Amino acid sequence: MDFALSEEQRLLKETVDRLVRDRYGFEVRQAAADSDIGFSRAMWATFAELGLLAVPFPEAVGGLGGGGIDLMVVAEAFGRALAVEPYLATVVLGGALVEHAGSDAQKDDILGKVVAGETLLAFAHGEPDGRYDLAHVATTAVKTPTGWTLAGRKSVVINGDTADTLIVSARVSGAIDAPDGIGLFLVPSDAKGLTVRGNPTIDGGRSAEIVLDGVTIGEDATLGEPDAAYPAIEAAVARGIVALSAEAVGAMEVVCDATLDYLKTRKQFGRTIGSFQALQHRMVDMRTALEQARSMAILAAAKLGADRVERERTMSAAKVTIGQSARLIAEEAIQLHGGIAMTWEFAPAHYAKRLVMIDHLLGDTDHHTDRFIALTDGQAAPAGTF
Amino acid sequence: MDLNYTPEEQAFREEVRQFLKDELPSDISAKVKGGQRLTRDDHIRWQSALTKRGWLGVNWPTEHGGTGWAPVQRHIFEEECAAAGAPRIVAFGVNMVAPVIMKFGSPEQKAHYLPRILDLTDWWCQGYSEPGAGSDLASLKTRATRDGDHYVVNGQKTWTTLGQHANWIFCLVRTDPKAAKPQEGISFLLIDMPTPGITVRPIILLDGEHEVNEVFFDDVRVPVGNRIGEENLGWTYAKYLLTHERTNIAGVGLSKEALRHLKSIARDQRKGGRPLIEDPIFRSRIAQVEIDLMALEMTNLRVLADVQAGGAPGAESSILKIKGTEIRQAITALTRKALGPYALPFQSEALDGGFNGEPIGPDYAAPVTAQYFNMRKLSIFGGSNEIQKNIIAKASLGL
Numbered sequence: 172m173d174f175a176l177s178e179e180q181r182l183l184k185e186t187v188d189r190l191v192r193d194r195y196g197f198e199v200r201q202a203a204a205d206s207d208i209g210f211s212r213a214m215w216a217t218f219a220e221l222g223l224l225a226v227p228f229p230e231a232v233g234g235l236g237g238g239g240i241d242l243m244v245v246a247e248a249f250g251r252a253l254a255v256e257p258y259l260a261t262v263v264l265g266g267a268l269v270e271h272a273g274s275d276a277q278k279d280d281i282l283g284k285v286v287a288g289e290t291l292l293a294f295a296h297g298e299p300d301g302r303y304d305l306a307h308v309a310t311t312a313v314k315t316p317t318g319w320t321l322a323g324r325k326s327v328v329i330n331g332d333t334a335d336t337l338i339v340s341a342r343v344s345g346a347i348d349a350p351d352g353i354g355l356f357l358v359p360s361d362a363k364g365l366t367v368r369g370n371p372t373i374d375g376g377r378s379a380e381i382v383l384d385g386v387t388i389g390e391d392a393t394l395g396e397p398d399a400a401y402p403a404i405e406a407a408v409a410r411g412i413v414a415l416s417a418e419a420v421g422a423m424e425v426v427c428d429a430t431l432d433y434l435k436t437r438k439q440f441g442r443t444i445g446s447f448q449a450l451q452h453r454m455v456d457m458r459t460a461l462e463q464a465r466s467m468a469i470l471a472a473a474k475l476g477a478d479r480v481e482r483e484r485t486m487s488a489a490k491v492t493i494g495q496s497a498r499l500i501a502e503e504a505i506q507l508h509g510g511i512a513m514t515w516e517f518a519p520a521h522y523a524k525r526l527v528m529i530d531h532l533l534g535d536t537d538h539h540t541d542r543f544i545a546l547t548d549g550q551a552a553p554a555g556t557f
Numbered sequence: 558m559d560l561n562y563t564p565e566e567q568a569f570r571e572e573v574r575q576f577l578k579d580e581l582p583s584d585i586s587a588k589v590k591g592g593q594r595l596t597r598d599d600h601i602r603w604q605s606a607l608t609k610r611g612w613l614g615v616n617w618p619t620e621h622g623g624t625g626w627a628p629v630q631r632h633i634f635e636e637e638c639a640a641a642g643a644p645r646i647v648a649f650g651v652n653m654v655a656p657v658i659m660k661f662g663s664p665e666q667k668a669h670y671l672p673r674i675l676d677l678t679d680w681w682c683q684g685y686s687e688p689g690a691g692s693d694l695a696s697l698k699t700r701a702t703r704d705g706d707h708y709v710v711n712g713q714k715t716w717t718t719l720g721q722h723a724n725w726i727f728c729l730v731r732t733d734p735k736a737a738k739p740q741e742g743i744s745f746l747l748i749d750m751p752t753p754g755i756t757v758r759p760i761i762l763l764d765g766e767h768e769v770n771e772v773f774f775d776d777v778r779v780p781v782g783n784r785i786g787e788e789n790l791g792w793t794y795a796k797y798l799l800t801h802e803r804t805n806i807a808g809v810g811l812s813k814e815a816l817r818h819l820k821s822i823a824r825d826q827r828k829g830g831r832p833l834i835e836d837p838i839f840r841s842r843i844a845q846v847e848i849d850l851m852a853l854e855m856t857n858l859r860v861l862a863d864v865q866a867g868g869a870p871g872a873e874s875s876i877l878k879i880k881g882t883e884i885r886q887a888i889t890a891l892t893r894k895a896l897g898p899y900a901l902p903f904q905s906e907a908l909d910g911g912f913n914g915e916p917i918g919p920d921y922a923a924p925v926t927a928q929y930f931n932m933r934k935l936s937i938f939g940g941s942n943e944i945q946k947n948i949i950a951k952a953s954l955g956l
Contacts, residue, residue, distance in 0.1 A: 172566070172629055173559045174862045180558075240558050431954055451950035452943070458954065459876050466855030473560045488848045544844050 174469070180244055183237070186221055187248040195252040197518045200375075203255050208333045209377035210256045219288030224262050227410065228270060232282040239475030242410065243417040243468060250421025253522055255375055257291055257330035263414045264329075265292025267407035268338050272355055272395030281336070281357075293334035295325040295358075295381055296404065303534040305404055306350040310383060312341035312397065318389040319397070321356060324382055329532070331379030332369025335360055339383065343398040353404070354397035362386050374528040375521060405483065411533050412486045413475050416468040416493045419529050422522045423461045423497060426504045429519045430454060433508055450507060457500050464496035484546040487539035494536035497526035560858075562633070570633050577641040580606040584910065586642035590818075592924025593908050594766075595644055597680075597722045603644050604677055613675055616652055621659060621667070622675050628861040631805065639810030647719060650674040650681035654727045657745070657798050661786040670747070684714040684728030684748070684772060685795070692944050694729070695739040695792065699774060701730035701746060708732070708746065708784070710754075710777040716938070720757050720770035724750045733789050745791035747783040754778075762934075764927035765905055799940065806874055806939070807857040807881040812850055815888045819843065822895045822921060833895060842894075846887045853880045872953035875945035882935035882942060893929040900926045 176184060194217070203211040218224050226241050228234025235241070242263070249258060262285060269281045269292075284290040301307035310323025321341050331337060337358045345352030358365060364386040369379045395403060434445030434454060444450055471489035474482050501523035505512040512520050530536060562570070585599050607613040615631055617623020626634065638645075646652065655674050658666055673679045690697040699712025710730055720726065728746045736742030748755070754777035759767045785794055823834035823843065833839055860873045893900050899918035907916055907923035916923065936942040950956040 172562060172858060172862055174859055176558060431956075434956060445956040448947070448950075451954075451956050452946045454954060454956065455946040455949045458949065459879060462856050462873075462876055463849070463852040463880065466852045466859060469558075469859075470560065470851070470855050473558060488851050491845075491848050492852050540841050540844050540848075543848060544840050547844070547847070 176240070176244070180241055183226070183235075183241060184244045184248070187223060187245050190217065190221060190223075191248045191252040191254075195254060197253070197521075200253050200255060201521075204375035209330070209371065209375075210333075214254075215256050216288050218256065218258070219286070223258075224288055225286040227262065228266060228282050228286060229278075232270075232278050233286045234282065239410075239413050239472035240469075242413050242475075243472035246414040246417035247421040247468075250418035250423075251425050253375070253422060253425075253518075253525055257293070257333065259411060259414055259418075260294065260330035260334065261285060261290075261292045264294040264407050264411050265334075265336075265338055267410045268294060268355060268394060268403055271403035271406050272400055274395075277357075277394065290335045291330070291333055293328050293331040293337050293379070294407070295328045295331060295337045295339045297326050297328065299324055299326045301326075303538040304348060305408060306353070306401060307348045308340050308342045308353050309347050310339065310341040312343050312354050312356060314343075315387065318387060318392060319354075319356060321358065321383045321386045321388065324380070326380055328379045328381055329372075330377055331381055332367055332377055337365075337367075337381070338394060340400065340404065341383075345398075350401040352398045353400045355394035355400040355403065356388055356397075357392045357394060358383070358386060358388060362388065372528065374525040402479075405479070408533055409475060409482055409486050412490050413468075413472050415529050415532060416464075416471050416489050419493045419497045419526060420461070420465050420468045422526050423464060423500045426500055426519050426522045426526065427454075427457050427461055429522075430457065430504045430507050437509075444507075453503055453507060457503050460496035460499045464493050467492040480546055484543060487534075487543040487546065490534055490539040491536045491543065494530035494539070497529055501526040562629075566629060566633060569630055570637060573634050573637040574641075576610060576612075577637060577643060580610065581641055581643050582606075585644060588910050589642040589644055591921070592928055593910050593912070596910070599910075600644055600647055600722075601677055604646060607646070608675060608677060613646065613651055613677075614655075615646065617655065617659075621655075621671050628864045629858075632809075632857070632861055635805050636810035636813070639814045642814075645811075647680070649683050649718070649723070649727075650679060650725075653683060653798055654681050654747070657727075657785060657794050660797060661745075661794050665782075666747075666785070679725045680719075680723045681725045681727060682717050682720040682723035682750075682770075682772075684717065684726045686716045687713060688715055692941050694795070695743070697729055697731060697743065699728065699730045700734070701732050701744060701779070703732070703781070704778075706781050707778045708744075708781060710746070710748070710774045710779055712774050714772040714774075715760070715769075717757070717770040717772050718768060720772055721759065721767065726750055726772065727785075729791050729795055732791075736789065740792040742789050743791040743795070744788050745785040745794045746779055747785065748774075748777065748779050749783075752777050752779070762931065764931045765903070766927070766931070768931075807853055807877040808885055809850070809854045809857050809881070812853075812881065812885050812888060815885060815892070816843075816847060816850060818921075819888055819892045819895060822892060822919075822925075825919065825921075826895050826897065839891075839895070842891055846884060846891065849880070849884050849887070853877070853884055856880070872949045875940075875948045875953075878939065879936075879942050879945050885935055886932055889925075889929040889932045893926050896922055896925055903927070 223245055225234045226237040226245055230236045266285050269278055298309055313320045321339060339356045339358050340353055341356055343352050343354045364384045366382040367379050369377055372378050431454060434450060435443055437444050467489040471485055474485040504519050505523055511517055582602055585603055588595055604613055612624055614623030619625035651674055655671060658670050685694060687697050701708035701710045726748050728748055729743050730746055731742055732744040733742030754775040756773040758771045760769045760771055762768055824832050826833040828836045857877055860870060864870050899922045902917040904917050904923045906912060
């Protein structure tokens with residue numbers, strides 16, 4: 172049992188921590204979030220220069236061959252910075268789909284451009300009636316003599332408004348919620364019949380509502396077998412959960428530290444409010460929740476390469492813990508700061524919004540509790556396993 | 558980072574399993590798994606098996622006849638013991654007073670007491686709490702007055718767990734009532750229970766069980782040589798002991814076993830003609846505690862790995878105590894809920910080993926509700942959970 176980072180991971184951590192500390196202050200973040208595209212292309216280029224966009228990919232396509240722990244290191248730092256760049260959309264989810272489902276030629280081409288910071292991706296998967304069910308795909312893909320025609324609606328597609336290529340899930344066959352019969356299709360942002368309506372999200376990011384009205388694409392626009400994409404989707408979402416969990420831990424750290432500082436400095440009734448036991452115990456509850464969340468973020472990262480059931484069960488458990496801890500810490504941070512935390516200028520309020528919204532991404536606590544139950548065989552894990 | 562146990566640790570786990578298979582008496586494990594009462598002899602038989610193997614001193618260094626195990630090995634041992642239904646090692650001698658004797662005792666005290674703990678000659682109990690000194694332990698009033706080569710002890714200790722079986726008690730006593738602070742003026746004494754003037758009276762707990770006692774001291778003469786370390790520095794030694802009391806404070810192995818038991822009951826109980834475990838509300842309650850336990854296990858392993866790498870367990874052990882007890886209590890509460898109306902019957906005689914009467918309701922029902930009430934103690938003893946939060950606030954957060 173060894174919780175230490177490897178030498179390479181330590182260097183990666185130094186790199187991303189330094190970037191966040193020196194060049195990603197809250198003002199920088201707010202300016203990027205307030206821009207039309209919701210992030211900074213210059214910062215994205217910096218990520219590329221530092222190799223951060225290469226972290227999870229195989230070395231054959233120019234990646235760093237990093238695993239879950241490497242991704243955790245990067246995402247945790249982004250969480251501390253409350254970074255708004257489309258890392259989840261492009262590198263984590265989009266990149267994983269290409270890596271898991273794509274042909275060698277597609278991997279070389281697309282992942283090569285992702286690593287270089289030359290292209291942005293988004294995963295157009297969620298639908299208005301799908302909630303968090305990964306198998307729910309009503310959008311259709313119909314075979315034509317030269318390729319495919321896609322029709323349907325995709326909702327709350329994270330960074331869908333700036334992606335150069337949308338990776339669209341569409342149903343080739345089967346019932347609307349069947350895991351079998353789902354395909355992944357590469358749709359360029361300027362495709363005919365595609366409508367992308369971008370909007371801000373309440374946590375400072377961007378999403379898009381997308382309509383595919385008879386979008387035609389070529390044979391070569393499929394990512395993998397056109398009716399067997401579900402395992403790749405699940406694996407990509409697992410990577411997404413590792414990243415979101417670590418991001419949440421980074422953000423929770425910042426919020427806990429800020430709250431603790433406030434308890435030590437804010438005076439009421441002639442004494443620091445941190446001298447009141449009622450508030451001390453609530454602060455302790457926040458720290459305890461953070462440690463439990465960190466434990467599950469580490470476990471999720473470590474299990475990213477495990478067999479499917481073990482991997483998915485761990486991801487669901489982690490997402491439950493993260494969702495609960497993040498909500499507690501976000502709400503308590505606002506409460507303990509009092510009125511100031513209700514204002515737009517106040518940085519921890521923006522962290523709190525992100526923390527609560529992370530529970531609305533890639534499945535919330537209820538969804539993952541259900542899923543954890545389905546993946547648990549009715550037996551507690553035997554001694555010696557997690 | 559590698560969260561797998563090393564091949565050496567896995568081999569160690571196998572060795573522990575084999576030992577438990579060979580040496581843990583099956584009548585004793587049946588009692589533990591069935592929630593039945595353990596006699597003094599049950600404890601002695603199990604601990605003798607450990608002594609014979611050289612494994613009673615789990616936390617002891619090898620120089621005193623202990624295992625010398627690393628923290629992760631101890632965790633594996635505790636997890637396997639819980640899974641096999643071994644009684645918990647009675648901690649007061651081997652895990653509580655022994656570390657204090659090792660650290661602060663004289664060479665004579667070490668040579669005398671430590672071997673007698675390992676070979677089970679002595680059964681120790683703890684004389685800390687008093688009727689007026691619970692969470693505020695330093696306010697204790699039991700007096701020890703010097704009279705030549707003796708202290709004369711007068712006062713009362715309480716919550717003395719399994720004191721009815723003990724022949725020695727370690728006590729915090731006040732030797733300087735005029736000290737500037739309550740923490741000063743306390744000494745740490747080792748007292749032979751058969752000494753004249755000591756009376757042990759049972760306290761029956763809310764589950765009807767005799768687990769704890771009151772101990773009265775009436776002009777009890779204790780040789781000065783039975784004092785640990787310096788006079789009036791007992792609080793320092795007591796605090797050291799409290800850090801050892803927190804070894805395995807998370808109780809992950811015990812909670813895992815309790816969770817397995819909960820699930821087996823929930824599979825047997827019926828709701829609407831289906832197993833209770835298939836009821837979505839009940840199942841999600843189990844899942845919640847199962848997930849919390851996964852997180853606690855990882856937190857515990859992180860702390861263990863840190864200790865193994867040379868770090869000192871600090872306020873983290875308070876986090877482990879709080880979460881560990883909350884989870885254990887949540888499991889016992891769910892187990893009680895799982896029984897439905899059969900949580901009510903109070904069949905005390907069914908908790909005796911060898912009971913062959915007619916069980917009221919399912920044969921697993923009798924101990925469940927009593928254990929639920931008994932486990933309320935977890936968040937009170939060893940420093941209540943509120944005291945643990947005070948410790949974290951002060952020591953870790955600087956509030």
